[in-house]
Amino acid sequence: MAKTTSLPGYCFSCEKPYDKRGMGRHLKTCAARKDAIVAEYGSKTRIFHLRIEDPYESAYWLDIEIAANSTLAELDQFLRDIWLECCGHLSQFVVGETYYSSYIDPDPFFGSWKTEEYDLHVAIGKAIPFNKKIRYEYDFGSTTELSVKMIAEREGSFPRGKKIRILSRNFSPLYICSICGEEPAQWLNVFEYENNFYCDRHAKEHDEWDEGFLPLSNSPRAGVCGYEGTEIKEYAFEKFV
Ligand SMILES: [Zn+2]
Ligand SMILES: [Zn+2]
Ligand SMILES: [Zn+2]
Structure with a gap:
């Protein structure tokens, strides 16, 4: 990671x-x-x-x-x-x-x-x-x-x-896609415990795209339960370093 x-x-x-x-x-x-x-x-x-x-x-x-x-x-x-x-x-x-x-x-x-x-x-x-x-x-x-x-x-x-x-x-920690090792990760595969960071392309190409992914939001709860990030605009802070 x-x-x-x-x-x-x-x-x-x-x-x-x-x-x-x-x-x-x-x-x-x-x-x-x-x-x-x-x-x-x-x-x-x-x-x-x-x-x-x-x-x-x-x-x-x-x-x-x-x-x-x-x-x-x-x-x-x-x-x-x-x-x-x-x-x-x-x-x-x-x-x-x-x-x-x-x-x-x-x-x-x-x-x-x-x-x-x-x-x-x-x-x-x-x-x-x-x-x-x-x-x-x-x-x-x-x-x-x-x-x-x-x-x-x-x-x-x-x-x-x-x-x-x-x-x-x-700032949002910058994680790299564990498939390509190049693009910034935007999604977490909730069915995988390790190497579960995915860039947009590799997440959407994945067989489990429909039900297996949550957004990698800037939060300690990213990837847990159904957490999809804050819904309140003034609290969104997804800027990377
Ligand atoms: Zn200051
Ligand atoms: Zn990728
Ligand atoms: Zn929940």
């Missing part, structure tokens, strides 16, 4: 590329971001900076700002919208021994084994500890796991009606 790893992420303030670790440092000093913060207007609120990443595939990450009075339900909805939603699976945040779940069985047959369980209508600032990675899971069958870490906070404001702002995210 070939992919580029140089400067794989994008700063939405200055529109320059950085690598994943460099982005953390860059966001503290980005001049364009500083200007944007100075130019913010409207009522001030507490804002958290979250780094969200795929713990197993380092190519996927997001830096976002979210209003402290947002709930886990709003963060969950954002993660579904940008990266995850395929068919309305359940999800949860796990903070130590505490579970925040999108659905709580009101009458569990065996009694819940979870030490503490709440729904998602809890303020971010109450649920997520500072500077400590917590776990998020979407779909308890073919699970996509993410880690969420609150890395900074500040006073600031959002445009009217907004409570989340994307600071940076990864």
